[in-house]
Every structure is written in C-alpha cells, then in structure tokens.
Amino acid sequence: MTSTTQNALSTKIGRRSFLKMAAIAGAFGATSSFASENVTRPATAEEVKNPFPGSKEVKTICTACSVGCGITAEVQNGVWVRQEVAQDHPISLGGHCCKGADMIDMVRSEVRLKYPMVKEAGQWKRISWDTAYERISKKLNSLRETSGPDAVQFLGSAKMSSEQAYYFRKFAAFFGTNNTDHQARI
Amino acid sequence: MANTWGYGAMTNSLGDIQNSKAIIIFGANPAVNHPVGFQHFLKAKERNNSQLIVIDPRFTKTAAKADFYARIRPGTDVPFMYGMLNIIFKNGWEDKKYIDDRVYGMDEIKKEAAKWTPEKVADVTGVSAEQLMQITKVYAKSTPGTLIWAMGLTQHSVGTSNTRLAPILQLSLGNMGVEGGGTNILRGHDNVQGATDMGCLADTLPGYYGLSSGSWKYFAKSWGVDYEWLAGRFKSKDWMSKKGFSLARWYAGVLGGKPGEDKIHNAGTNLKALFVMGNGITSIAQQAKVKEALDNLELIVLADPFVNEAAILTDKKDDIFLLPAATQFETSGTVVATNRTAQWRYQVVEPMYESKPDQDIMFEFAKRLGFYKEYTKAMLMRDNKTEFKWPEDATNEIARIIKTIGLTGWTADRLKKHTDNWHMFDEVSLRGSGPMKDEYYGLPWPCWTETHGGSTVLYDINRSVKEGGMGFRNRFGMEHNGTDLLAGKSSAPKGSSNPNGYPEINAKNIEAVLGITLTADEKAKIGKNWKVDTSNIIAEKCMKAGIAPYGNARARAIVWTFPDQIPMHREPLHSPRTDLVKKYPSFEKDKENHFRVDTKYGTLQSSKDWAKEFPINLVTARLVNLNGAGMENRASKYLAALTPEMFCDIHPDLANNHGIRNGGMMTIHSPEGTHITVKAKFSFSVSPDRIFIPFHFAGVFQGRDLKSHYPDGTAPYATGESANTVTNYGYDIITQIPETKGGLCRIEKA
Numbered sequence: 001m002t003s004t005t006q007n008a009l010s011t012k013i014g015r016r017s018f019l020k021m022a023a024i025a026g027a028f029g030a031t032s033s034f035a036s037e038n039v040t041r042p043a044t045a046e047e048v049k050n051p052f053p054g055s056k057e058v059k060t061i062c063t064a065c066s067v068g069c070g071i072t073a074e075v076q077n078g079v080w081v082r083q084e085v086a087q088d089h090p091i092s093l094g095g096h097c098c099k100g101a102d103m104i105d106m107v108r109s110e111v112r113l114k115y116p117m118v119k120e121a122g123q124w125k126r127i128s129w130d131t132a133y134e135r136i137s138k139k140l141n142s143l144r145e146t147s148g149p150d151a152v153q154f155l156g157s158a159k160m161s162s163e164q165a166y167y168f169r170k171f172a173a174f175f176g177t178n179n180t181d182h183q184a185r186i
Numbered sequence: 187m188a189n190t191w192g193y194g195a196m197t198n199s200l201g202d203i204q205n206s207k208a209i210i211i212f213g214a215n216p217a218v219n220h221p222v223g224f225q226h227f228l229k230a231k232e233r234n235n236s237q238l239i240v241i242d243p244r245f246t247k248t249a250a251k252a253d254f255y256a257r258i259r260p261g262t263d264v265p266f267m268y269g270m271l272n273i274i275f276k277n278g279w280e281d282k283k284y285i286d287d288r289v290y291g292m293d294e295i296k297k298e299a300a301k302w303t304p305e306k307v308a309d310v311t312g313v314s315a316e317q318l319m320q321i322t323k324v325y326a327k328s329t330p331g332t333l334i335w336a337m338g339l340t341q342h343s344v345g346t347s348n349t350r351l352a353p354i355l356q357l358s359l360g361n362m363g364v365e366g367g368g369t370n371i372l373r374g375h376d377n378v379q380g381a382t383d384m385g386c387l388a389d390t391l392p393g394y395y396g397l398s399s400g401s402w403k404y405f406a407k408s409w410g411v412d413y414e415w416l417a418g419r420f421k422s423k424d425w426m427s428k429k430g431f432s433l434a435r436w437y438a439g440v441l442g443g444k445p446g447e448d449k450i451h452n453a454g455t456n457l458k459a460l461f462v463m464g465n466g467i468t469s470i471a472q473q474a475k476v477k478e479a480l481d482n483l484e485l486i487v488l489a490d491p492f493v494n495e496a497a498i499l500t501d502k503k504d505d506i507f508l509l510p511a512a513t514q515f516e517t518s519g520t521v522v523a524t525n526r527t528a529q530w531r532y533q534v535v536e537p538m539y540e541s542k543p544d545q546d547i548m549f550e551f552a553k554r555l556g557f558y559k560e561y562t563k564a565m566l567m568r569d570n571k572t573e574f575k576w577p578e579d580a581t582n583e584i585a586r587i588i589k590t591i592g593l594t595g596w597t598a599d600r601l602k603k604h605t606d607n608w609h610m611f612d613e614v615s616l617r618g619s620g621p622m623k624d625e626y627y628g629l630p631w632p633c634w635t636e637t638h639g640g641s642t643v644l645y646d647i648n649r650s651v652k653e654g655g656m657g658f659r660n661r662f663g664m665e666h667n668g669t670d671l672l673a674g675k676s677s678a679p680k681g682s683s684n685p686n687g688y689p690e691i692n693a694k695n696i697e698a699v700l701g702i703t704l705t706a707d708e709k710a711k712i713g714k715n716w717k718v719d720t721s722n723i724i725a726e727k728c729m730k731a732g733i734a735p736y737g738n739a740r741a742r743a744i745v746w747t748f749p750d751q752i753p754m755h756r757e758p759l760h761s762p763r764t765d766l767v768k769k770y771p772s773f774e775k776d777k778e779n780h781f782r783v784d785t786k787y788g789t790l791q792s793s794k795d796w797a798k799e800f801p802i803n804l805v806t807a808r809l810v811n812l813n814g815a816g817m818e819n820r821a822s823k824y825l826a827a828l829t830p831e832m833f834c835d836i837h838p839d840l841a842n843n844h845g846i847r848n849g850g851m852m853t854i855h856s857p858e859g860t861h862i863t864v865k866a867k868f869s870f871s872v873s874p875d876r877i878f879i880p881f882h883f884a885g886v887f888q889g890r891d892l893k894s895h896y897p898d899g900t901a902p903y904a905t906g907e908s909a910n911t912v913t914n915y916g917y918d919i920i921t922q923i924p925e926t927k928g929g930l931c932r933i934e935k936a
Contacts, residue, residue: 006272036913059520059605062513063530064813066373067200067223068523068628070608073515073534080515080535082520088609090616090627091200091523095222098811102822106491107538109513111821111900113493114539119506124897129540129550137554139505144457148421150453153436157385157464158375159814161274161519161531163580164544166392167433167561168463170409174557176419178389178397179457179782180431183375183814185384185433186339186470 043058052076059086063159064099067091072105080104140175158183187369188394189748190353191741192659193591195379197644198332198368199525199630200226201614205366208328210239210321212263212352213338213927214372217248220811223247223372223524226613237324239268241313242338243805243927244835244878245871254321257873260344260803262311267351268755269307270322271299274358279326280490281360287674288658289357294752299406310755310766326359330366337374338807341432341927342770343787345918347753354743354753361368362741363645363657365615373524375814376514380522383591383631384584388430388781392586394634395717395817397427404718408587410563419557421453431457431782432471434922437479449784459485460496463511463544466815468495468884471924473911474860477501477887489547492817492902495884498895508897510541511534517543519577520601525642527616527628528596529578576644589717592632592735594725595640604628616642626654627876634725645741647679651732655679660690662738666746673738682732690737691716691724734836738825749773749919759791759916760857760930762803775921781922790915800857800930802840806909814880820902832862832886832906835878836870836933844935851936854879854912856929863889863936864905877933881909881926889910 055076056119062069070086078140083104116132117124127135143151152175154168165182172180188194197797203209209227228251230236240252241263249255258266274280275296283515285292304315311318318511325331333356333469340346351367353362361367373379395401406413420426431439439457442450450456460483467476477479480486480500488494489509497506514521518533537543552558563582565574572606574580578598585596611618611627618625618639629640634651641654649655657673665671672687688699692715697703704712704723716728716735728735744751757767773787811828812819819825834852846852848868854877855861864879872878885892885905893901916925 023643026868027436045509058532058534059608060515061376061605062528062532063376063521063531065220065223066376066378066524067220067575068376068529069222069523069529075534078535078796086608090608090611090613091527092222093613095225097221098825098828099813099819100222102819102825103515105822105824106818107513107535109422109492109821111490111902112539112541113508113510113897113900114541116509116540117508119461119497119502120504122503124508129299129509129542132509133550133554136485136487136507137551138550140459140461141555143423143484147458148417148453150421150430151423151455151458152307153431153439153460155433155436155460155462155465155467156381158373158378159464159514160381160386161517161545161577162377162380162384162522162584163519163577164526164548165377165386166584167545167548167580169384169386169392170561172430173391173405173416174419174552174561176421178426178428178434179439179452180386180430181388181433181436181527182381182386183433184378184387185921186337186926 017038052081056082062096062100062103064097064103069096070099071100071105080107144176150179152177152179156180156182187349187353189745190350190743191645192661192736193644194526195644196368196371196372196373197362198365199527199642201616202225202365202368202643203332203370204230204233204614206230206236206241206330206332207234208237208325208367209334210241210331210333211248212241214334214335215242215246215248215338215807217251218246219374219808220372221338221810237328239321239325243876244807254324256313256317259310259312260805260876261344261761262755263339263348264344264753264755265302265307265310266313266318267355268302269304269311269318270301270325270355270772271295271317272302272328272592273304273322275299276460276749279731280348280358285358287677288740290669290671290740291752295354295358295743298752298754321791329361330367331361332365332366332370333361334370334372336372338927341923341925343759343916343918343925344756345923346748346920347750351753353741355516357741357743359660363643363647365643368643371524375426376845377521378793379524379526380520380528383522388432392584393590393593397429399423399427402426404559405587408720409560410567411560413894415560425453426511432922433465433467434917434924435781435783436460437472437475440479440482441475442783451779451782457483459483459487461487462494462496463489463547466494466497468498468908469815469881469910471913471926472858472908472915473499473887473908479795489544490817491601492821492901493896495815495817496673498885498892499887504528509547510539512537512541512543515542518544520581520596521629524809526630528601529606529628530601532605586720589725592641594722595629595633595636595638596631597636600629600636632656635722635729638729647677649679650681651679651734652729656734656736657687657738658741661740662688662739662742671739671742673740679732679734680740682735684731687738687740688733690730691733691735696724696727700727700733701897702727702731705791733910757791758925758928759787759888760796760800760914761791762797762801762930764795764797768903777919778932780917785917785922786915787919796857796930800855800932802931802933804854804912804914804929805872805878805933806881806913808880809882812880812882814882815884817902820904821881823903826903828878830879830904831865832883833865833867835872836866837870837872837874838868840874840877841866841868844933846933846935853934853936855932855934856912857914858912859887860911862911864907877931879909884908887911
C-alpha cells in the first residue's frame with residue numbers, strides 16, 4: 001500500500017479522502033468497481049468511522065527526541081495504516097511535532113535501504129545476508145588475528161533500545177576492544 | 187555533573203518544570219528541538235507566572251517566548267555564571283543553610299566570583315551589566331528556579347567547566363533537590379540517556395562501572411564467563427582497562443602516524459575497520475578528516491534503516507557493506523526519556539523489506555566470530571533458562587546487574603505495565619494512581635528494588651528514600667583537606683533511621699549505619715558493597731531503614747582531580763577576541779593520549795591570530811523538522827520539503843558588507859582550510875558578528891555533489907553541505923566533546 005499511497009499523494013487527492021477510498025477498494029477486493037465509471041463514491045458512515053476493520057492499536061514511543069512522546073499506532077493485516085497522538089500520555093499530553101507525526105512515513109519510506117549491499121570496484125551490488133555476514137566476519141576475524149582487536153572501531157547509537165545498546169557494548173567487549181562509543185559524546 | 191553530586195543526568199522532569207517560578211536556559215532551544223516537551227515550559231508561564239530567561243548566542247524560537255533574553259558571545263558561559271554568582275553573593279541572596287549542610291568548597295567559588303564584576307562580565311560575554319543584574323535578580327528572587335541546558339553548553343573545549351558551574355549556581359540558591367528546581371539537561375536523541383546508562387561508551391562499562399579490573403571481574407561473573415577468558419579476548423589486561431577511541435575522534439585512529447596528524451596510542455595498530463549501527467557520523471566535527479579516514483579503512487560496515495551517508499561521503503571503492511537494520515518500530519525494548527523515565531516501546535510491525543533488528547545482526551555476527559554462547563548466556567541465568575526471549579530476558583539481565591544507578595526495579599514486566607497504564611499518571615508530579623499507586627511514571631532511576639516506585643526528583647531530602655528521596659551521593663571519599671564530605675546534621679532524607687550524613691553502604695558498615703543486625707545467612711549472601719550486591723540485601727535493608735544505598739554526602743564545588751579544580755574561564759581555541767585569549771588562555775599543555783589520541787589546546791590557540799583571518803563566529807544547531815545527521819528526516823518527503831536546501835542565517839548588515847544577497851550563495855571558510863558554499867538567508871536571529879548553520883545535511887562535500895554515490899532508489903529528498911565540514915578543531919579536556927558551538931570562519935560571496 002505504501003507505493004499506492006505515495007502515488008496518491010503526488011496527485012491532488014488529500015490523504016484522508018485517499019484513505020477512505022483505499023478502505024473501499026479493500027472492501028471490494030480484486031473486482032473493485034474502480035474499473036467502472038463510478039471511480040469514487042462517498043464513504044458510508046460506517047466506513048468513515050472505522051476505515052480499517054479488524055485493525056489493532058499499539059501503544060508505542062516516538063523515536064525522534066528524548067521527550068518520549070506517546071504514539072498510538074493502528075495496524076491492519078501487519079501494515080501500519082494510521083498514526084494518532086496519545087491524548088492520555090503523561091508527558092506528551094496529545095502533542096506531536098512534525099518529526100513525531102512523520103514516524104509512520106519514516107517506517108514506510110520508499111527510500112529505505114531494502115537489502116544488504118556491498119560496494120565493489122566502485123559499484124553497489126545487492127548481496128544476501130548470508131554473504132554479507134560471511135564476508136564481514138571473515139575480514140573481522142583476520143584483522144583481529146593480524147592487527148589485534150583494537151584495529152576495529154565500533155560505533156553504536158542513542159537511537160537503539162537500551163537492550164540493544166547494552167548488547168552493543170557487550171559485543172565490543174567480547175570482540176576484545178574498548179574502541180566503542182555513541183552520540184552522547186557529541 | 188556526576189563529579190558534583192554523583193549522577194550525570196537530568197535531575198527533575200519536564201512536567202516538574204511546571205512547578206518552577208523561574209526557568210533559565212543556557213544553550214538549549216526546546217521550542218525547536220523538544221517542541222512537545224516545551225509545552226511544560228509554556229504551562230509554567232501560564233499557570234505559575236514563571237519567568238523564562240534565555241541565554242543564547244542566537245535569538246532562537248525559545249528566546250521569542252522568553253521574558254528576558256541575553257545574547258551571549260559563544261564560549262563565555264563561565265564568566266556569565268560567575269557574574270550571576272558575584273551578584274548573588276554580594277547581595278546575600280545565596281541559601282546559606284543549604285550550602286552549609288550540603289555543599290563542599292563553595293568558598294573557592296565565592297573567591298573566583300568576586301573577580302567577575304558585572305562590568306568585566308559585560309566585556310567578555312557581550313551582555314550588558316544592567317541586563318546581567320536584572321536577570322540575576324529575577325532568577326535569584328524567583329525560587330524554585332530550574333536551569334536547563336543542552337549541547338549549546340556542552341560542546342566547548344571547556345564544556346566540563348560549564349556543566350560544573352551550572353550545578354554550582356543552582357546549589358548556591360538551594361535549587362537542587364526541590365520540585366521546580368534542578369539542573370535539567372535536555373537530551374538529543376530518544377535514547378541518549380538509556381544508551382549512555384548502558385555504557386555504549388569508550389570509557390566505561392554498562393552502568394558507569396568504569397574499566398578497572400574490579401569492574402571487569404564483576405561483569406565477567408555476572409555474564410557467566412571466566413574473567414581470564416574475557417581478558418584473553420583483549421590484546422592484554424592493560425588494554426582492557428584503557429579508554430577507547432571516541433565518536434568525536436575515531437578518525438584520528440585511522441590517520442594517526444600520517445604527517446601533520448595527532449599521535450595515537452592504540453595497541454600498536456591503526457584502525458582498519460569501522461562497524462557502525464545507527465550512527466550518523468556525517469554530523470560529527472572535522473568532516474574532511476572523517477572522509478579521509480573512511481577512504482583509508484579496509485572495511486566499513488554500516489547498519490541502518492537508511493543509507494548511512496558515510497558510504498556516500500567516502501570515495502572508497504570496495505568493501506563498504508550496507509546492512510538494512512530495522513527501525514525501532516519493527517522490534518521492541520526499553521527507551522529512557524530525558525528525565526530517566528523508562529518506557530516500553532512496543533513493536534508496531536514486522537521488519538520491512540529484508541531489514542533485521544539490531545540484535546539479530548549482532549547475534550549472527552557473534553555466532554560467526556565464535557562467541558555467541560558466552561555472549562548470550564547471561565540472559566539465561568536469572569531463571570536457569572535454556573532459551574532466551576528478546577528483549578525481556580535482556581531487560582531482566584540488565585536489572586540483575588546494574589546497581590550503580592538503581593536499575594534493579596526495571597524488570598520487563600514492570601516497564602510494560604507502566605506503558606500500558608500511562609493514562610494513570612499525573613503530568614506534573616508523574617505520580618501514579620489506581621493500579622500504579624506509589625510509583626512514578628516509568629520508574630525514573632534510581633529504582634532501588636522491585637517494589638520501589640522510582641525517583642522523580644534527584645537529591646530531594648523532603649521525601650523518604652522509599653518515595654524517591656535521597657541526599658547527594660558519597661562518591662568522592664569521606665574527607666578532603668580535613669573537611670568532612672558527608673552531609674551535615676539533620677540533612678538526611680525524610681524518615682531515615684540515620685538523620686545525618688552517612689557513607690555509601692557496604693557489607694562492613696551496613697550494621698553500624700543502619701543500626702541493624704544481619705543474620706548469618708544474610709552475611710553469607712551479601713555482596714561486597716551496594717554496587718555489586720546482586721543479592722539485593724543491601725538495597726532491601728536500606729529501604730526499610732530509609733537509607734539511600736549510595737550514602738548521604740555533600741555536593742562538591744571543587745574537583746581535585748581535574749586540571750581546573752574549580753571552573754575557570756578559558757577562551758575557545760578559536761576566539762574572535764585575541765585580546766582575551768592572552769588573558770584567559772586555554773590549557774597550556776596539550777593533552778597526551780586523550781581517548782587514545784594527543785589533543786591540542788593552548789599550542790593551537792596561540793599558534794596564530796585566528797580572528798584576524800577568520801573574524802566571524804560560527805554557530806551550529808538543529809532545525810525543527812530535522813534530527814541529528816538528518817538521514818531519517820531527509821528521507822521523508824514532507825519533512826525534507828520544509829528545508830529542501832542547506833542554508834546559512836546571516837544578518838543583513840554582515841551580508842551587505844560582503845555583497846551577499848538574500849537567497850544568493852555564500853562561501854564559508856574554516857581555519858581547517860575547508861569550505862562550504864550554501865544559500866544565504868537574511869535573519870535578525872543572529873547578530874552581525876556571527877552566522878548560524880544547521881548540521882543535518884550531507885551528500886555534498888566542499889562543492890562536490892555526491893548524489894551519484896547513493897545506491898539506486900535510496901537518495902534522500904534533500905541533500906546539502908555538512909556544517910561539520912567547517913566546524914573547528916577543539917575538544918573538551920575531560921569528555922572530548924567537540925567544540926562546535928564557538929568556532930570561527932571567514933565568509934565571502936560565492
């Protein structure tokens with residue numbers, strides 16, 4: 001649905017009205033009346049009230065900054081279809097900034113990195129995860145043997161979960177170096 | 187901060203700012219960088235008639251909401267604060283009883299402050315004596331006052347002095363440990379607090395345990411691995427205890443040994459491989475050096491949901507790997523807000539495309555590097571499991587091990603319950619009701635036990651320890667120069683069995699300090715001290731006695747291990763005031779082996795009259811629609827559309843002197859010999875002696891468009907010159923944070 005949404009956004013159709021149409025398209029299935037002359041019709045009251053039947057709401061937290069605003073994410077068939085502010089969150093009190101409001105689109109962005117890649121002779125090449133793991137591990141192991149573990153610099157992130165950040169630090173320790181850091185330094 | 191009273195973290199909360207009568211902000215711009223958090227500031231104004239004071243080199247959007255605004259010259263926060271202290275002491279506005287009972291070394295501060303008369307401060311900072319006096323009076327008379335800062339205060343070669351003097355200013359007024367007071371640092375990224383607490387750092391293990399062999403032994407034991415085996419993974423035990431390269435200067439590890447580069451000390455090798463997860467290294471200072479370092483590496487691994495622009499910046503042709511990492515909405519785990527509140531970030535969707543969550547990537551590498559079993563063993567230890575569940579078993583592993591900042595109470599079950607019940611908490615006090623009674627939202631650390639409700643206001647002695655009260659931490663010994671460092675009489679937290687100061691609790695003193703007798707069984711189980719007591723006997727006994735496990739001591743104004751024992755003014759390495767550089771020079775000696783690399787101070791500062799050639803101050807900061815290196819946000823067409831191009835805020839008078847037109851192009855030259863060409867934007871937010879540039883752009887390097895370096899279909903919607911191509915050399919003498927908030931440049935019409 002991501003790409004359809006993007007196409008729709010590049011035309012004059014507003015986001016909300018598009019979502020209404022999308023709901024109708026879903027209801028009609030493959031033999032949608034999109035092909036007939038009545039391409040659009042007003043949504044029914046029920047469709048406006050509940051455009052994503054069977055969806056579930058997930059409470060989660062914005063990743064933009066350290067305020068920690070609440071997000072209500074609506075998910076239908078495994079797709080993040082709608083994002084709402086959390087009116088009852090004790091810090092954000094129903095607020096979102098422009099970055100926070102964009103979380104749903106960040107996740108669904110078309111320009112995400114979609115598969116592992118390697119640069120070879122100046123050209124990007126798609127590779128499998130297994131190949132990526134194998135080639136990187138081989139090089140890390142050989143550097144560790146020949147130059148020692150301190151030949152590698154690890155840079156983790158303040159955008160990881162605490163568990164991931166902890167396991168990142170632990171990874172450097174088990175690799176055998178204190179050359180590890182993250183954005184708190186800057 | 188940690189060196190003043192024990193912990194380096196925001197002391198109160200955003201909601202608590204609503205209790206403030208005055209708010210003073212140094213080098214932070216929450217209206218833009220924490221817009222939703224800023225509503226609590228505005229509520230303080232509306233409900234409490236709180237006076238908002240903004241000290242900033244730029245008239246920011248936060249300044250636009252202020253009652254008082256002072257346009258300070260970059261890098262002169264120390265003189266400004268000493269000026270405030272001068273007026274406070276002169277008028278007797280300090281809280282004498284508070285200082286007597288809870289602070290060590292304020293007399294030294296008083297002496298230094300006496301030198302900083304308002305007139306002298308005016309000359310150095312550019313803020314008039316009248317304005318300084320007006321601001322000081324309003325702030326000192328409107329207690330409780332909260333002091334806010336962000337990177338505008340920290341990113342200086344004297345960043346540590348800045349972040350020590352701000353707490354001292356608050357201590358002088360008795361503004362610490364009270365509702366509506368505190369030193370409230372606004373963190374940048376969503377989990378800066380959490381990732382820092384987890385020791386994702388070059389100078390410490392998780393929980394700030396440091397790198398001594400004692401710390402490593404504690405972790406080896408807690409991870410269920412043999413200490414000797416773990417030590418064997420390192421080059422030697424010696425290297426195991428040495429700080430690593432930091433994010434600020436890792437590139438020096440690659441370039442060290444080349445002509446003109448700072449000398450490195452890295453176990454006899456240069457850096458040859460870089461492994462990055464979720465870090466926009468195109469937003470660190472010295473981009474030209476970063477590029478050169480990337481070009482010279484043998485292996486670059488970049489795991490990110492978007493293309494890490496390090497891959498774009500470099501001209502390296504081989505062995506750059508891009509791994510699609512999942513976003514935080516495609517996995518779950520703990521995120522710690524700026525006020526130490528933990529929230530459970532529930533997974534929204536499965537990882538999209540071929541992306542994988544960070545932990546899966548780390549686990550697979552651990553398998554292939556041959557240490558997976560040892561690496562994950564600690565997740566099985568709590569309940570003798572055979573298989574672990576991510577992230578819950580990692581959360582519980584952390585709770586089991588990290589005592590220093592009191593994470594024992596942060597079990598996965600409790601954190602989830604808080605997020606599930608976020609509607610049951612008060613926005614100001616963060617107190618819970620109903621099922622969440624007696625707990626604060628997100629159990630702000632220290633959360634000493636599995637029934638403790640967290641600590642929302644650090645160092646508050648008007649609450650019992652059980653309710654989150656505590657004195658200052660006993661971290662710096664029992665006495666210094668013959669003065670007792672423990673807190674004065676009757677200054678223990680409410681309801682304490684010991685009403686006075688007391689040391690941090692260990693197995694030897696617990697009975698005497700708490701006035702209890704341990705059973706033989708307890709004596710057999712108890713850990714050596716509160717920091718390594720995985721039996722939790724110390725914490726549990728302390729809760730019963732109303733005693734803070736880390737002791738009850740004085741905050742200190744003197745740090746006897748630092749080059750400047752009390753904060754001193756030192757001009758930035760690149761200062762527009764050459765006359766003041768002579769009077770207030772940087773550190774005379776360069777620092778050897780500072781995070782493995784020699785670092786220049788006075789020798790660089792005095793090597794040239796920088797201001798003659800580079801007369802304009804350069805200030806960098808954020809924009810409301812972008813974040814960090816901007817990778818994520820510039821990949822959003824909506825956010826990118828708000829600022830599609832890199833630009834420079836410039837005062838029309840300054841622009842006119844150089845023939846630069848609004849919307850025309852201008853070139854900024856740095857003392858490093860680098861330059862960027864960007865669009866000029868006329869603005870009165872900057873004065874004619876300084877310019878502002880945002881630091882979120884990448885993809886253009888010194889006039890060279892690197893668009894062709896992006897793999898097909900991955901280029902963000904906006905690219906531009908990186909501000910950090912022209913930020914200047916300069917690093918804090920303790921933390922090595924770069925001096926990006928007060929460099930110099932020269933401008934010309936492009």
